Amino acid sequence: MDASQRRLAKELAQLATEPPVGVKVDDQSTASNLRVWNVQMEGAPGTLYDGEKFTLQFRFDDQYPFSSPEVVFVGDEKSIPVHPHIYSNGHICLSILTDDWTPALSVQSVCLSILSMLSSCKEKKRPPDNNFYVRTCSNSSKSTRWWFHGLAASRVLLC
Template sequence: MHCLALVISLIPIVTTVDVQKNNSLKKTYFGRRLRFNVHKTLSLGIGRTPNFKERLIREEELFRSNPPQNCELITTSRNLRIWLVRITGLEGTIYEGEPYTLKIIFPNDYPLKPPIMYFLKPTPTHEHVYSNGDICLSALGTDYAPNASVSSLILSLVSMLSSAKEKRRPPDDQLHAQMPPGESDASYVYHDDKC
């Protein structure tokens, strides 16, 4: 296998990227390997942004021009780091017509780290949404990929909500609910393969 190894310095983090014959990238950082398609990343222009601000401007433009179904960007802060998104439950789901507000905070090392997403109160009663608003979704944790757009992450969240058959809280909600939303530094326990 012929590989081209590049070392990219982003802030104080060093990332190694291997380009393979099949045009997929394997990215290693913090000991974790991620794989994503070169063409998809480069065609979106998301995986190669020169800086944080430009990436967020493109993300906002992408979201406003083609938002996920039943989602609306309510506001962004002046520094682009905080978004509020209104999600209305899709027709035919147990959340049909119910409006929820999602808060998104972009950390300094975004996109290497996922955005922090949580629901403001009232939160949806869902087996992967804690009553404090935190969301147990692997796309925001262990399965996060730096080339994922905010729109695609929200689409994963909408899909998770839409697939619910009953309204209930996670089994460990009582332990987690006392923490401030978005500040959990503990890893989530994924209770099933649907989150």
């Protein structure tokens, strides 16, 4: 087992025993492949997403934790949260998944950031460029070059 796999095994054990509230790792998704995880997430009580359930897929390359995981919401368009930073194809515009990634972050911290992003949402709506982005983007959210400017984010597509 290489260093990347040891780190993933440690994080998987931590997420299974100490998950953030509303988060649960799908053990079956990790049984055959430690580099692909499905994580169930439930919207926090008292928020716009209260009681809604979503699935995040984490994909880790051989460079993890020195490179960020690819994290997307999976399922049909109706099971992907309607949010200003989440595209209808499941891609997430979140700086810690790209430019602000550091090996000190973990799956648990990514889950907490996404829960926080959902919890702070004031209005359910898609990003203004959702249709264009979904029509022209790569299948991999990591192939998109995101530029972040405060609360608003713009992106340069590398697809």
